[in-house]
Amino acid sequence: MSCRNLIDIQQLTNLKQTYLITVAILEGRYYVWPNMDSVVIVQALGKKEKTAVVKNSDCPYYNEYFTFDKKIALHDLLNTEVIVTVIQPKSIFRKRKILGLFRLDVATIWAEPEHQFFNKWAVLNAPTNKEGCGSRGFLKVNLTVITKNVSPGLPPVQEDNEIEGNLLLPHSRVSERFRAKFEFDIFRAEHLYDKKKPPSSHVVIAFGGNMAKTSVRKNTSFPEFNERIVIHDMYPVLCHRIHVRIYFGSNLYAEDFLPLSYVTSEDEEGFLPKFGPAFLHMYDTAGMEEYKGSILFSLRTKAEVVSVEDKEKNEVIPISPSTGRLLPKVILKFFIVIFESSALDKRFDGKISYRVSIGNTDKEEEYGSSQNSINKYISDKIDVRKINRNSYYSVIRERKPLLTLSVDLMDFRKRLYNLNMLEKIYDDLVNINICT
Template sequence: MNSSIVANVKKAFTGEFKDLVDPYVQVSFAGLTGKTSVKKHSYAPVWNEQLVFTEMFPPLCQRIKIQLRDNDPVNNTVIGTHFIDLKTISNDGEKGFLPTFGPTFIHLYGSTRDYSLIDEHSNLNTGLGEGVSYRARLLVAVRTEITDNIDLAPSEVEVEPTFPINETAYGKNEEFFMFTTVLDVTMIDKKLGDKPIYLEISIGNAGNTIDGHNQTTRELSDSDSDDNIEVVTTTEATWQSTTPPVKPMTNDRLYYYLPYWDNKPCMHVRSIWPDYRRRMYNSNIIAKIVDKLEEGLSEVHSLMDLEDPGGERKLRVVLDEVHTSCARYSSIAKGNGSSAGMGKTKLDKERMKLCLREIEQIGNMARNLKALVTKHSFKERYKTAQTYLQKLRFLIEDLRSVSLFSPFQPQHAMPDVFMWVISNGKRVAYQRILARDLIYSIVDEECGRDCAKVQTLFLKVPTAKVALES
């Protein structure tokens, strides 16, 4: 049902508009489920509640399920779902740590918010499939405590009030500027050739011109204090996130294109987010080390198949590059680059220690292996170098959260970027891009792989494959 119709009906009965959602958070873990209180009529709820799960450790269940839901008299609706894998927020090694997470924001994705009575893509809100729209964000923390009490009650969940946290203590807000130029839009399906088409780019709700942010109508009352209510302030939109509508043209009546010619449309979005760039920078550096080593070993393997004597020399070069890259990572991570500092949350610090230990070890082993490469031991040393690649890949996979479309960090940094094609007021095709692939840094190793580069995006619909090329 259209939200404006519902709002007008409510106004007719009550004489005032109210936020059309009654949100609460439901958490499931180890067969137990707990939920927060319901916040009536609020697009920006604040709970300040903790769910305490009492369970044997280590638990058999390795995943925490967090759902933001709308309390509805008929059927509770899922707004968004996020999973936290315990393996990504803990370490059972000699210098390991218990599961810990945040406080940090997690970004929720799902179906587009078209407010229709039947949402054909509602399964996306439950975490099944790739989310096609930004839904909400939650400020969440996870803490693990071991108790010596042997007279524990059966597994249970308790809901308790907790003190508000200072969000700026874990990351100050910064303004980010996103800019894109559209060079060509081609391969448009003929079904879309009759109506004008335009593109939209967004990050979070910023830039979303159709179904973005809902401004809360709740006002502060005398009983509301600064501790239990979030004051939402909005400013005039600081973006031009859409291209001008243009009717497609065709030469063969099979595929269409947008006639931009010499006038290429530009889009930009200014938005404010907690500054968690160090998480993206860390992921980018490690990913580039992996890509470079993988490419080098592939060339060595090709030379080996050709029985080219240059393979031995190439392997030495590759190992030297690995050592240099690992040393560079250590230098940046310890504060000599733009990502100075090891992070704010406990998990940030523990993750950085883990990455430093592993990568410094791999760098030293690569340097030592380089000196051992000879004509007779070439193949054996090549196999050893492959184990370094496996260790680095494992490190990336260990840093990867469990969602289908995720960064290399279990703690989110910035929301993903969405590029949509809109025709006749409807969203018809999209592409979802990781923010870390676009983030800029003055340090080349930290820069996103697609930052400031011309690239081809193949746009799709949630239920189909490629729809068109941009």
């Protein structure tokens, strides 16, 4: 299994178990503040640890090891961050100051071979854009994620201690980080419903410690945002996921994420993260049980050179509506016949109904926004009888319940035709090669 497959959310389980994050702080080098007193603070899984103070050195040795543990589901663990900050502690004559920090999500560590980084130099960045964009020093670390009762691997013997070639980077062929500008064009959302009234909503983009949001669109289930969120950061980003969230006021309505490994290629002839315009379909934050709506957006990434005087925070800029080519929609009519159901739980004793939906079609009927009001997505009441003391079956005779739905969906047939043709060509070439 490839590292990219290891972080596929569809393969993760909700089962909670105890995970350990181990962080070894080894040494610092080339701190921009000469002969400083320094302390390293490590934050993970809601806990905080710190090293002892090393005095009067811009190349200090720490050699301290910390362990953070928590009982948590794997997909929740991968969404957490490890934050490492180098500070100059306060004294009688000065306040505490932050030299620099780095942060990465646990999914980045998990995607590495054996879920660990060994003897890697992390670039320390300024805590704010106003304090500069370049490196403020380097910190050598070991990072590991393991389950309880599993021993971490031993660090390999290091032939050299040079920074170049040993930078803390995601699993890729990129040898160094550079400044980049991530442009998220948020066009619109669809099928957002809040009980009995149209919601007021906004979109939040979050990754790598950055967070920015659109303005609020009030009282609509089909909001038009047409705004560009610009985030400045280093690339490769020390995270695997771009989180896309929809809020109703201050309440999280739906969340999904875009894996960076799906929208970029870091090979020698690869490309920077790029996506869409396309729809991202959102589901209930507790799982994949309920469709919550869709959001149309795109992502473009550009390398940039930012001088010390030209630093910008995250920006939100108005843009024109999407003019990108989207697939045409086609109206599909679905007919669903219920033949039988058995082994029903005893709590269904009495009468039951069957309900079917695709996306938010049932809610569209309820709110009167469906294009076709003749759909019958709920059956009439049907008797339930007892099989034994613990299970029941529905009494369906010759006349079967028929449910209908009319849904306008994107027409993917042309893509499927092209895919089928390419697969046929591939199979023919393989067969020709075998025969010859």
